[in-house]
Amino acid sequence: xxxxxxxxxxxxxxxxxxxxxxxxxxxxxxxxxxxxxxxxxxxxxxxxxxxxxxxxxxxxxxxxxxxxxxxxxxxxxxxxxxxxxxxxxxxxxxxxxxxxxxxxxxxxxxxxxxxxxxxxxxxxxxxxxxxxxxxxxxxxxxxxxxxxxxxxxxxxxxxxxxxxxxxxxxxxxxxxxxxxxxxxxxxxxxxxxxxxxxxxxxxxxxxxxxxxxxxxxxxxxxxxxxxxxxxxxxxxxxxxxxxxxxxxxxxxxxxxxxx
Numbered sequence: 001x002x003x004x005x006x007x008x009x010x011x012x013x014x015x016x017x018x019x020x021x022x023x024x025x026x027x028x029x030x031x032x033x034x035x036x037x038x039x040x041x042x043x044x045x046x047x048x049x050x051x052x053x054x055x056x057x058x059x060x061x062x063x064x065x066x067x068x069x070x071x072x073x074x075x076x077x078x079x080x081x082x083x084x085x086x087x088x089x090x091x092x093x094x095x096x097x098x099x100x101x102x103x104x105x106x107x108x109x110x111x112x113x114x115x116x117x118x119x120x121x122x123x124x125x126x127x128x129x130x131x132x133x134x135x136x137x138x139x140x141x142x143x144x145x146x147x148x149x150x151x152x153x154x155x156x157x158x159x160x161x162x163x164x165x166x167x168x169x170x171x172x173x174x175x176x177x178x179x180x181x182x183x184x185x186x187x188x189x190x191x192x193x194x195x196x197x198x199x200x201x202x203x204x205x206x207x208x209x210x211x212x213x214x215x216x217x218x219x220x221x222x223x224x225x226x227x228x229x230x231x232x233x234x235x236x237x238x239x240x241x242x243x244x245x246x247x248x249x250x251x252x253x254x255x256x257x258x259x
Contacts, residue, residue: 038143039063051153052133056085058147060107072133072156074126090124093194095255098242105195110139110150119194120161132161134192164191196256197240204258206233211250211259 043064046053052069056062062085065077073089080088086100093099099121109116116137123131138151199207202223209219216234220227234246241252253259 042140042143042149046151046153049153051155054085054152054154056107056150056152057142058111058149060085060102062088063149069154072125072131072154073123074129091121093119093121095252097252097255099194101242103239104242105197106137106152107150108198109195110137110148113139113148116195118192120157120192121194122161130158131156132158196258197242199237199240199258203233203237203240206230207237207249207253208259210234210246211253 043055046055046064046066049066050068052072053064053066054062054069055064062080062083065075065080067077069075070077075088084102086102086104089100091098091100106116116139118134118136120132120134123133125131133154134157135152135154138153139148140151142149205223206219209222214222216227216230220230223230234249237249238244238246241249243249243252250259
């Protein structure tokens with residue numbers, strides 16, 4: 001903001017609670033720079049929305065969580081502030097694969113300015129309930145100059161999702177007795193799938209060869225690269241897919257239509 005000159009050095013991030021109960025981020029004393037005022041004003045926009053709202057910074061640390069989100073996920077807003085989002089929330093996509101993780105597809109899209117369509121995920125709440133959420137994502141520039149903020153707005157669609165699963169199970173039962181056209185069986189996981197990881201062309205090549213049971217030395221010779229490079233590609237693939245072994249990567253890729 002004009003005339004503010006930025007934040008004074010040596011100030012610490014603190015969380016203050018105002019009379020109305022909303023969490024506000026503040027640096028140092030009340031006279032600190034205008035960038036903090038802008039972020040505080042931005043976050044206040046979500047105070048009264050009925051949707052759950054969680055905001056994370058470029059490092060995936062939670063900087064805002066409104067009351068609706070706290071109630072829906074059964075979390076304490078004071079405790080989650082400043083924590084890594086994927087350590088606070090456990091979620092899965094339609095295929096049952098872990099979704100919330102470091103450098104997830106949403107964070108990657110936000111960092112590169114890509115639009116994210118709304119999607120569904122299954123979340124395990126702190127009180128051990130399983131709920132389905134439909135999530136919309138906004139990417140906004142952080143007024144404090146630390147990259148982009150990822151704003152997730154979500155609502156409970158558990159009833160809708162259970163109805164979709166029941167309908168799919170019914171269709172599958174009917175198909176056992178009366179085969180239907182391939183078009184009718186396409187995309188049977190759900191209407192709003194979570195974004196898939198973005199693999200490079202070379203990573204897809206490696207993944208396809210892994211799926212065919214090709215050993216690393218043969219993959220290296222086939223692609224004309226070193227074995228160490230193949231191993232690096234495999235590590236990147238595991239991280240992007242959120243899995244821990246080559247077998248899990250192949251299963252995930254097959255389920256997700258990557259190979």
